[in-house]
Amino acid sequence: MNTKDLAYFQELTIQKNFSKVAEIFEVRQPTITTAIQRLEAEFGAQLVIRDRVHHSLTITPSGQQLAEHAIRILRDLSMAHQEIQNLVQNQISLGLPPIIENYYFPKIAAKLKAKRLLRNIITVEGGSVDLRKGLLAGNMDMALLGSIEPLSYANLMADEFDRHPFYIFVSKNHPLADRKRVFFNELRHDDFVLFENSFVHNQAFNKLTRRNHFRPDVVFRSNDTHIIMKLVAQNVGITYLTDIVDHQDNVVRLELMDEEQPEFITSIVYRTSHILTPAQLQLLTIMHATLKG
């Protein structure tokens, strides 16, 4: 069976229109008709109901079942393509959230250069949540990910290497600036400058606001710690971050005194189905040795 047919079919379940699918794949419309007929013959079942009366196309249960598997098959296939391409070019694509990249990557970069590995590494940036999805989709080989619970996914190998508490950062001019420690609850009337939603920081933050029953005023969101810190320095708002971010004048770090606070856990992660090349194994070893403990 040709996987092209599955791709046509999968697209058909979305578009629900033969002609549109043909257009998308840049083929003629009968190609789609015959492809679907081929699949229907192969699986011995009607996959779509062409209801011309109601001007609509519905997917039969058999079709839905096939679509389910088609998605997985096509994903596996593109994953294999991506992985092998990286393998051949001896390129390692490494997902890095910006904070982790800033703090941890310089620590390993020197060693990677010494081992002549640095030029083989392509970094992909993004929040930990997006990177985890991307990793599962095969967009990269490995990632350093942040999380607030130890990572545990059926298809991912995760190896925790560090933990950091979260702190509150406020401007020198903020009323709380001369305090060393605060309770989260005291911040209920403050304005916040935070990360975008695909960062785990928000999961931790939301946990605390939920626990303290308040809706925080978030005045700005950014992907960039430096921007967040500058806004905090200018007293636009306060923020909630780990201390692995760069230090900044005019900003004061406050400890949180709440019980059972979330921690920022950093892990090295890759797919269980992914076979490590010698170079990837080397990278893993270096990361282990440098980052752990």
Add this chain to the structure above:
Amino acid sequence: MNTKDLAYFQELTIQKNFSKVAEIFEVRQPTITTAIQRLEAEFGAQLVIRDRVHHSLTITPSGQQLAEHAIRILRDLSMAHQEIQNLVQNQISLGLPPIIENYYFPKIAAKLKAKRLLRNIITVEGGSVDLRKGLLAGNMDMALLGSIEPLSYANLMADEFDRHPFYIFVSKNHPLADRKRVFFNELRHDDFVLFENSFVHNQAFNKLTRRNHFRPDVVFRSNDTHIIMKLVAQNVGITYLTDIVDHQDNVVRLELMDEEQPEFITSIVYRTSHILTPAQLQLLTIMHATLKG
């Protein structure tokens, strides 16, 4: 890309011999050569190293990576075939371990017959461990499974409906026969008659022997509770089972007094990727209503 090529390649990674693969698929040998060449062109990488000097064939890292995905793709494909076939014939294939079948199935059979569903159900028998694997491989649509921990798998939906403690069963003539309760530790010198290894009973049993630091004498293993019970009645050995097995004269049930004993948990299980037909949904509802609580 044709999935046939993946099947050829996947077999090649096992056989490590082009001619043998050709034989297995009943095609001529150049078919395999060209299929592998096609794949190598498609993925832009060498997949196998044909080392005629050392009379061997090795799979390159790219090849291993592809093989990994090929297995998943082929599994998905055959799963789709099986599921759709059941769908079309409106057949539900239901995995049942024999003990569960004996105890629970009669309870739902009458209701299934009333709903004219009974004739659509094909039961597949086997130990819970094998059935779980078979379920994941797509050999059946649903299963009633036993386990000693709540079932939690990424690809399976599990719904617990009952729990039973394990007991020790001994012959009337056994020295312990007039006791009501024993500690597992007291059985360290007894002979055991047990289930085969693919039954969860053994997981529970092993847990207890490990905890009590002894190697049990297992004199016989069987798939059939009736045989096990008959052997216990004849004092060939004692056994470790739940009380959902048929009662038997000449056999005495002893409670275990150990703390934190494993329990026999029964759950209704199906794949998360599996789309339920109306008939399957009906079966699920009947099982729920009858078995739960």
Add this chain to the structure above:
DNA sequence: GTGGTATTATAAAATATTTTGATAACAACA
């Protein structure tokens, strides 16, 4: 070394499959 065996590759021919172009069939809608 020579001949035999087992293995994989190559090239051309034979088959099989897929896509196309042209057109039909159908229903909705103005």
Add this chain to the structure above:
DNA sequence: TGTTGTTATCAAAATATTTTATAATACCAC
């Protein structure tokens, strides 16, 4: 009633796959 937007049919063309026949290579036994 004609026009538009659909999907299906069919034969021809274009592609892709498999086979047949044979070559190339290395091992092994004598």
